[in-house]
Amino acid sequence: MRNVFLFIRRYAVFISFLILQIISLSMLFSYNRFHSTYYGMIAGEISGDINRRVNNVEEYFTLKTENERLREQNAFLLSRIPSGQLNADTAMKIVNDTTYLDSVKQFLQYRYLSAKIIGNSTFLPQNYITLHRGSDQGVLLNMAVVGTDGLIGTVVGVSKNMSLVMSLLHKQSKVIAVLKKGSGLGEITWDGRDPRYLVLRKIPKTVVVKKGDEVVSSPYSDKFPPGSRIGWVEEVTQDQETNTYVLKVRAAVDFSNVQHAFIVINQLSAEMEEIRSKQIKE
Amino acid sequence: MNIVIRNIIRIIVVLFFQVFIVTRIPPLHQFIVPYFYFILILWLPFKISRIYLLLLGFSIGAIVDWFFKTPGLHAAACLLISYLRPFMINLLLPKEATEWGNEEPTSKTMGSVSYGIYVLILTLFHHFYLILLEWLQFGSFLYFIGKLFSTLIVSCLLIFIADLFFNRNSKLR
Numbered sequence: 001m002r003n004v005f006l007f008i009r010r011y012a013v014f015i016s017f018l019i020l021q022i023i024s025l026s027m028l029f030s031y032n033r034f035h036s037t038y039y040g041m042i043a044g045e046i047s048g049d050i051n052r053r054v055n056n057v058e059e060y061f062t063l064k065t066e067n068e069r070l071r072e073q074n075a076f077l078l079s080r081i082p083s084g085q086l087n088a089d090t091a092m093k094i095v096n097d098t099t100y101l102d103s104v105k106q107f108l109q110y111r112y113l114s115a116k117i118i119g120n121s122t123f124l125p126q127n128y129i130t131l132h133r134g135s136d137q138g139v140l141l142n143m144a145v146v147g148t149d150g151l152i153g154t155v156v157g158v159s160k161n162m163s164l165v166m167s168l169l170h171k172q173s174k175v176i177a178v179l180k181k182g183s184g185l186g187e188i189t190w191d192g193r194d195p196r197y198l199v200l201r202k203i204p205k206t207v208v209v210k211k212g213d214e215v216v217s218s219p220y221s222d223k224f225p226p227g228s229r230i231g232w233v234e235e236v237t238q239d240q241e242t243n244t245y246v247l248k249v250r251a252a253v254d255f256s257n258v259q260h261a262f263i264v265i266n267q268l269s270a271e272m273e274e275i276r277s278k279q280i281k282e
Numbered sequence: 283m284n285i286v287i288r289n290i291i292r293i294i295v296v297l298f299f300q301v302f303i304v305t306r307i308p309p310l311h312q313f314i315v316p317y318f319y320f321i322l323i324l325w326l327p328f329k330i331s332r333i334y335l336l337l338l339g340f341s342i343g344a345i346v347d348w349f350f351k352t353p354g355l356h357a358a359a360c361l362l363i364s365y366l367r368p369f370m371i372n373l374l375l376p377k378e379a380t381e382w383g384n385e386e387p388t389s390k391t392m393g394s395v396s397y398g399i400y401v402l403i404l405t406l407f408h409h410f411y412l413i414l415l416e417w418l419q420f421g422s423f424l425y426f427i428g429k430l431f432s433t434l435i436v437s438c439l440l441i442f443i444a445d446l447f448f449n450r451n452s453k454l455r
Contacts, residue, residue, distance in 0.1 A: 013332045017365045020340045021358060028354030028415065047348045054302045121350065123305060123315050125416060128351045164351070171419075192425075193312045256308045 048130055048162035051119040059259060066259050073148045110225045112262040113137065115145075118162075122169055122195040122256045129153060129165040133263060139163045142223060144264040150229035150252030151175065151217055152261050163263075168230075169195050169255055176221050177230055180214040183207050188215070188230055188249065195255050198231060200247040201239075209236050215249050222272045225264055285327060285384050292448070293342065296322050301349040304440070313425075313432040318440035319346055320408050323364050324401060327384050332368055339364025359412040363404045370400055389445070401441055409433050 008015065059066075119130030133139050135158045145152045145165050153173065157164035166173055168190060175188040177200060184207040186200045200215055213233040219226035235248035266272075300319040307316070323339050330338075343360030347353050371387070374396040389397040409430055417426040 013336065013365075016333060016336055017361065020336060020361050024340070024343070024354035024357040024361060025415075026354070028352070028358065051349075058302075058306070119349075121305065122308075124350060124352065125419070126352070 045159055045162060048118065048132070048159070051130055052132055055116070055118040062257060062259050065257065069148045070260075109266065109268055111265040111267065112146075113139070113265060115163075115261050115263050117259055117261055120167075120255070120258065125171050125192045127167045127169040127195075127255070128156075129167050129258075129261070131155075131163045131165055131261060131263065132161065134159050134161040134163050136160050138265065139263055143266075144223040144225070144228075145261050146225070146228050146264060147253050147258050147261050149254070149258075150231065151224060152253055152255075152258065154223065155263065165261075167255060168198060168251065168253075175224065175230070176218040177215050178218045179203065179207065179209065179233075180216045180227070184209075185218060185220075186215075186244075186247075196251060197234065198249045198251050200233070200249050201244060203245045203247060205238065205243050205245060207245075209233060209245060209247060211236065215247075222269060223264070223266060225266075289322075289326065292325070293322055296444075297342075297345060297349075300346065305350075311432070313429045314436055315429070315433055316436050316440055317409070317412075317433065318437055318444060320360060320363060320405070321441050321444055323360060323367065324404055324441075325386050327386050328371065329384065335364045335367065336361060355412065355415055358415060359408050362411050363408045366407055367404065370404060374400055402438065405434060405437050405441070409437065 113133060115131040115133040117129055118132050119128070121127045129145070129152065131139075131145070139155060139158050141155055141158060143155045145155060151168065153165045153167040153170070155163050156166045168175065168188065171190060171192050173188075173190060177186050177188045178184060179186075184203040186203040189199050189201065191199050203209065211233055215230045215233065217224040217226060217228040217230060229252045231249040231251045233247050234250045237246045237248070239246050296319055300317070304316045304318065319342070322342050323335075326335065326338065339360040340357050343357030344353075346356040346360075350356070375392065385391050387397060387400060392400065413426060413430050413433065417423075417429075
């Protein structure tokens with residue numbers, strides 16, 4: 001027994017090195033399964049708060065480009081409003097159950113919650129964005145996040161006032177996408193190389209793809225609003241092994257410079273989930 | 283200035299620069315990631331006990347992990363260099379490290395050649411382990427080698443700049 005204590009005392013430094021090393025490695029390799037539990041802890045709020053303070057200063061440097069982007073989007077949105085329907089307030093109203101009976105009136109499926117980006121990175125293999133909106137403001141897990149230019153990512157962690165978004169620049173991110181001109185259902189991923197380019201796979205070779213074709217989110221997705229812009233095809237390569245293309249896509253969003261985002265609240269997501277779970281049971 | 287307060291201020295300043303300024307610069311290339319925060323471990327005084335050194339290294343790595351959202355990655359790499367640091371100092375310096383009191387490793391106290399080797403080898407260990415762990419989850423072998431060397435060069439450059447920035451040659455007592 002005495003020898004055991006002597007041994008421990010002699011190698012105390014090495015043993016504590018091993019223990020701490022095991023702790024950090026187990027944290028590293030189990031993290032991917034536990035995004036939300038990790039982020040829901042109080043420390044998410046603390047680092048989020050520091051991020052927010054720094055961002056207040058940083059925002060001044062991008063004010064001009066952000067302004068231009070907003071003006072462009074305003075012009076785009078204004079052009080889509082039919083004459084006589086300029087009252088924007090009706091669009092903001094949450095329409096209740098009567099809409100299900102009214103077959104003439106259209107009702108709003110997607111609501112947009114404006115959020116400020118307070119933390120961002122583009123240089124890691126797994127990039128996350130922190131938003132200054134959380135469960136207190138109605139953000140839930142798995143909601144989509146879009147920017148003024150296009151799609152940004154998915155909410156993977158929510159705390160009281162902050163939420164963590166897995167951006168498209170994440171090696172595990174997978175988004176179903178289509179070519180805007182029609183046919184072809186593919187999958188947007190990121191190869192971890194250049195933050196300006198994404199990869200689109202699984203578009204069959206029967207579809208004619210040209211450089212400059214627009215890639216948008218699929219109409220079958222239950223979280224992303226259909227037709228949200230993702231990017232433009234930059235380079236077309238044929239995959240030798242399968243019957244599909246590997247397309248290099250220039251991302252519509254400049255991830256290193258993005259400042260504001262919208263969290264998309266799908267009012268039908270609960271209903272969709274219900275149908276799906278019913279189907280699985282049967 | 284008291285050595286503890288001095289180190290706490292240094293930790294705050296260096297982490298601020300690392301997290302909010304240096305890594306916010308738009309990336310030049312996928313291989314270049316400017317890491318230099320681990321100078322905090324390289325610059326701790328000679329006489330710090332090895333257990334404290336390990337705990338301090340682990341916590342510095344864990345703080346960086348909080349901001350980069352990579353739990354355990356930087357903590358593991360920092361832990362490795364804080365474990366290896368005493369061996370490096372014993373190798374490079376003939377004197378017993380305990381005799382040095384509150385002195386820190388600088389080009390003056392160690393001599394510029396020894397200090398250069400000390401920084402280079404510990405940076406190499408840190409990056410090798412960090413990028414190895416990253417590569418296990420992601421990327422090809424070319425990615426590993428390319429990123430290791432380009433990051434090593436950028437980090438050494440940043441440490442050189444940091445050495446000029448923090449005037450550490452003034453006497454402590």
